[in-house]
Amino acid sequence: MINWHEALSQWGEIQHNAPLAKRTTMGVGGAARCLFAPYDIAGLAQAMLHIPAxxxxxxxxRGSNLLVADEGFEGLVLDVGRLQTYDHDVMTMRAGAGMRMSKLAQKAAQAGLTGIxxxxxxxxxxxxxxxxxxxxFGQQVSDCLQQVQLVLRTGQIQTLDAQSLQMCYRSSxxxxxxxxxxxxxxxQAGEREAIYERMRMMRQKRRDTQPLEQPNCGSVFKNPTGNYAARLIEHVGLKGHRIGQAQISSRHANFIVNHGQACTKDVLALIRLAQQRVAAVYAIDLETEVCMLGMQS
Ligand SMILES: Cc1cc2nc3c(=O)[nH]c(=O)nc-3n(C[C@H](O)[C@H](O)[C@H](O)COP(=O)(O)OP(=O)(O)OC[C@H]3O[C@@H](n4cnc5c(N)ncnc54)[C@H](O)[C@@H]3O)c2cc1C
Incomplete structure (x- = not known):
């Protein structure tokens, strides 16, 4: 009888003790016990039947919203990066989970379609x-998502309408x-040049305001209703505050940057400090937007 690792290797690549830091844009954190990258959807569905319950x-x-504990993850990471299928008809684009959002945006622009x-x-x-x-910039996935295909923990493949995902601000x-x-x-149909121009402006705005040249995980905190996390953090005097190799960006206070050798412990210390100071001064609880693996959010 083959064990579950051997079974999975029929449907994708499996790696043991897989370092996760290089698989996140923040570049910190330990290793996963196992990482599995299925070749296709059918393989992922088969694999689910063999992964211990x-x-x-x-x-x-892409690990662009993920902070992994220094101790790593005692579990199985499912890397969907190879699921890159793509097709479209007049107004609908269907993309595999592993396709980059920026690539889909380019395809939409080429096709003269607006919304993403x-x-x-x-x-x-x-x-x-x-x-x-x-x-x-006033758009979000839920504005134009029609349906998703999922592989369930049971190995079933299921299609769900977007409405059933209860999508709201940075969550589904x-x-x-x-x-x-x-x-x-x-x-929706749009004017191609206007679509490209909007994308250019959005890119420029980011370059002007965000620390894109340093490893980071995007917005660390959700904006509290009617306020901005960055503004609150700046007002409690933490913009630019550094712990070890991690720093609250001096360009945008809702970003934490890694100066090269940061560890998650330092990033977490900055997160807790910002939460404590903002709670003490404004009685506002900053909720993390970044997904924290192996830590309390
Ligand atoms: C410089 C920078 C700028 C950013 N700007 C923005 C921004 O303007 N707006 C914004 O919303 N976000 C922003 N982000 C954050 C991030 O890019 C988004 O949250 C993005 O949607 C995360 O996608 P990912 O593939 O990297 O997900 P990951 O970071 O890999 O995962 C994030 C979460 O989604 C889950 N997940 C990932 N793939 C799947 C899947 N196939 N099925 C089920 N669950 C899954 C993971 O388990 C995890 O909980 C920014 C990040 C950076 C680094």
Missing amino acids: DMPLLPLG EFMATVPGDIGGGVAMNAGA VLPAGSIVVKADFNL
Whole structure:
């Protein structure tokens, strides 16, 4: 009888003790017990039947919203990066979970379709974008997501309407243990040059305001209703504050940057400090937007 690792290796690549830091844009954190990268959706569905029921699972996209504990992850990371299928008809684009959002935005622009220009500037994949309901510049995934295909923990492949994902500000509710493998977006016809121009402006705005040249994980905190996390952090005097090799960006206070050798402990210390100071001064609880693996959010 073959063990579950051998079974999985039929449907994808499996790696043991897989370092996760280099798979996140922040570049910190320890290793996962195992990492599995399925070749295709059918293989992922088969694999689900062989993964031990008590094994913690983490779907991984581009790791652009993920902070991994220094101790790593005692579970199985499912890297969906190879699920890159793509097709479209007149107004609908269907993309595999592993496609970069920026690539889909380019395809939409080429086809003269509007609604996802913001994706040109968000460094994640389609699956991560759905899971996080990514958004920027007044657009978000839930505005145009029509349906998703999921592989459930049972190995079943299921299609769900976007409405059933209860998508709201930077969150959606997926069935427990499920993996987004494909997403359909309903877009509108637009003027091609105007679409490219909007994408150019969005990119420029980011370059002007965000520390894109240093490793980071995007916005660390959600904006509290009617306020901005960056403004609150700046007002309590923490903009530019540094602990070890991690620093609250002096360009944008809702970003923490890694000066090269940061560890998660330092990033976490900055997160807690910002939460404590903002709570003490403004009685506002800053909720993390970044997904914290192996730590309390
Ligand atoms: C410089 C920078 C700028 C950013 N700007 C923005 C912005 O403007 N707006 C914004 O919304 N975000 C922004 N982000 C954050 C990030 O890019 C988004 O949250 C993005 O949607 C995460 O996608 P990902 O593929 O990297 O997901 P990951 O970081 O890999 O994962 C994030 C979460 O989604 C889950 N997940 C990933 N893939 C799947 C899947 N296939 N099925 C189920 N769950 C899955 C993971 O388990 C994890 O919980 C920024 C990040 C950076 C580094």
